[in-house]
Amino acid sequence: MRIVESLLAAALCCAAVALQAVAAPPVSQLRSVHGATQLFVDGKPFLVRGGELDNSSASSPAFMAPVWPRLKAMNLNAVLVPAYWERIEPTEGRFDFSSVDTVLANARKHDMRVVLLWFGSWKNSMSSYAPAWVKRDQSRFPRAQTSDGKGLEILSAHAGENLKADIRAYVALMKHIRDTDTLRTVIMVQPENEVGMIPEARDHSAAADAAFKAPVPAALTDYLAAHKDTLVPALREAWAAGGFKTGASWEATFGAGPATDEIFNAWFEGLYTGKVAAAGKAVYPLPAFVNAALIRPGRQPGQYPSGGPLPQVFDVWRAAAPAIDMLVPDLYFPNFVEWALKYETPGRGYFIPETGRVGAAEMAANAFWAYARLNAIGVSPYAPEYLSPEEQKVLGDANDVVAQLAPQILAAQGSGKLVGIRPPTAFDGKTDLSPQKLVLGRYTLDVHFKAPPPISIGQKEETELPGSHGGFVLQTGPDEFLVAGTGMYVYFGTTDGAQAGIESVWEGRYTKGVWVPGRCLNGDETNQGRHLFVPTAKFTVHRVRLYTYR
Template identity: 45%
Template sequence: MAQVAGGSAQAQTLPRLERRGEATQLIVGGKPYLVLGGETHNSSTSDLAYMAPIWPRLKAMNLNTLLVPVAWETIEPEEGRFDFSNVDGLLKSARDHDLRLVILWFGSWKNTYSSYVPGWVKRDQARFARVQTADGRGTERLSPFSTAARDADARAFAKLMQHLRAVDGTRQTVLFVQVENEVGVIPESRDHSAPAEAAFSAPVPEPLMRHLSAHRATLNPQLRAAWEAAGAPMTGSWQQVFGNGAMTDSLFMSWWYATFIERVTAAGKAEYALPMFTNAALIRPNYEPGQYNSGGPLPSSLDIWKAGAPSLDFLSPDIYFDNYAHWASEYRRPDNVLFVPEARGGAAGAANLLYTIGALKGLGFSPFGVDGAGVVLAGDVSVGVGAGHDGDPAIGAIYGQLKRLAPLVLQKQAEGKINTVVMEGAAQRVGRGRIGDYVVNMTRANGPDGSVDPTSRVAAMFLQTGPDEFIVLGSGDVQISFTSDRPGAPIVGIEAIDEQMLRDSGTVTGRRLNGDENAQGQSLRLFSKDAAEGRVYRVRLYRYR
């Protein structure tokens, strides 16, 4: 078990990932921890004065963790001279507001670009080589084939982690660290610099081929299909092993980004071994490599990243697209726990959060832009604290419930007695899932204005507290009935529904809803206002003929 060195006379156990029953969980201070997070805009944390009025609003949104960028240019403005005053200011503000942090290391890359590297790196293109296009033009991206960039990044990151160990090893305000951000190549599918061209024509590295062979049965289906379509050779160039398609370029870049980031991650962990991860920008429908971040840790290349960057504890998706359940499920694997560091907030985000921690037993969730106007995508506004200074009411309300239920949620994750049913988009008219011996059947219900929104994203999470008893909470207006396909009496009835009001002082039992409110024992109704009012439901079922 890793111990903190140099931070205190009495060594403390580090935050770590631990398998507990059916879930991998983050352990902080010896106890499981559920990340109720939010990520700031990219440059907000570079100015402590800008952040000063924002911290109390974040706390009021019921966050327990804030994801904050730390830029290479901020801590090493001149080569070899380090300044951690900004980092120390973030630590102090987080502690003053009883918040934990996840550090986002904006080192060599942020959203494919190298915009947060120090000026001395940007200006020295002879030493710090750039990604080149096929016609020889340079780009605003450091090349993953640049050993000078890799080693300079690794030295800076190691200094950051050394400093965190010294000033935070005892308090452990920082829980884990993201290494780089949304790496990849755009607008072409791979680097065409001279070292990249030589590597592309050379044999696929033997350690990668050994890994693919050892894990062949469990490889991502798209990766395995490409390899087997080429005859599943154990040696050869990248095109000989994976074919001539555009995906081969992305797989090639994945290996080189992964091995670059491995060196950076390992250098940091040698100083302070917090959990570490990196994140992926996902693929829009029908896009080809180069239209998206070619080489990032996408589902098709997760196995390559696992082979090339074993020091990373997990790989994460940034999910802004509508088919959230599909993308999130791709990252919940036996060798990878799910954490979503960037996503939309609002009502859609609240439903996605419940799916992440319920159906997929994730570590937590983090809407992007919680210090500003959030994210606008396809007309959906995910409001941040910059809009009227009222935060994100939907996320704040669901976080308010979950911070009180977190011990139970984490217990049920480990026991495998938790699930979430989600409905996404107008094409899905019914939601269905299982909890214990029961099948959950869910439809959208009338909202406050009396109409049903057929496009709304809604969810209901179930925590099994007994053979026939459940705590239920949700996001959106939904109607739920129960059936069973297990042996026994064929009809499922509702014995009782009790309101449970979550308060800081504890849980208060409210009304018994056994009349019109539950259709005389036929269904459970959840309302979009429940979270804001701190209401969940204790439901007891029974079987009859």
């Protein structure tokens, strides 16, 4: 009888495991679809309306308790949350995942996904989130050093024990997520955070200096040789100046100076990060990205985090860390468009994990442009929990528009039927408000960021619209468009010499995928059919139908 009961129990256990395996949604992944790389969650394309928590917020469930409803009210569908090494492995070899489990439980409760940020060896270049047992044992876990021999609060990428400890903790985390997150709440991971060396361009520890004098690894030069015609210009020029050497020291290969120090540091920190990512993917293959702190004008390597995943060393990172799916920017500078375009890489996903230091309407305008122009899988303002109630309302309204239009955006990305609009701004804050001309099908769109002069007054000069400017236009039919954004006038024409007229403009919204019309704006709001006006910081959907005449 006991044998029969044991066999029955074993059968039921196997059946339960099989049922769970069948019921569990698929692991999220990046897929190439109609010319765009998109994130698939639960087997369907997913557009991230994210928010990255301030670094310390998630460390306290009590602090987060009133934050979660505010994040939900901002219409976020994903939150980027640190996983702190010091909290997960406070004692070597003993893991405590309660901080992560609490975050995931609250995210599920509020119908949000999670992107985990591994604060392991490095966060903003430093090693401030390493456990105390790592920080205190500097003989076993050595630090990077300056050229005059001073230790830094930065774990050295040239120390095998550092890498071994980081991998062990990260793999434990990924196994835990794999085994407990059966609803697939976690959709992406970021191993390490804003890696790079400061205040010098590379590590000068004894191990690093020995590696610098040794030949450049063949794994790097072989990659460079295989991609010689497509290397980023700065890297190719540095290698070409030395005659495309292989088997030589770093300076003999790329020349002497801080640029070579940065290439060197990019290789070793990229190799380290890539090994962490690869070990995690081996147990749970979530999409992985690394983020970069960008460069202020005039700064040299070491005056910014040298060797991070920056445009001038993209190829070094791709050679060193093939397990990393995306190299992505943290975009806080005014010249958002300029920097965003530097990270455009066909065939790879595009994600903006951190952005801010501007008003919510401008963050929304940047996001709308990125979804359209860059086929972004997501945009994530930093520390949304600290925005004012007014700014949270603006961001929430903008996210509501993106949520309504997500199916249309995802279907149009990469198809040529979706265009982004954003006037470029220089680092000094000066914005180029020149009109922009776009083409969709047979129609042209002249977008202005200044108000036209009143016809009755005869004024000649346009006046700048206040606030932010930008958005997107999505073609849904031969003569039909959806327009969303802030602070712009859109004039319509054709490519074949005919004149374009506005048949109708409707305000409205999509509810469960069905268009629900609001006001028809065919009178004063369109200046008697002359243009479409998209108000500043008032986020809504405009459905436009055009016709042509001679």
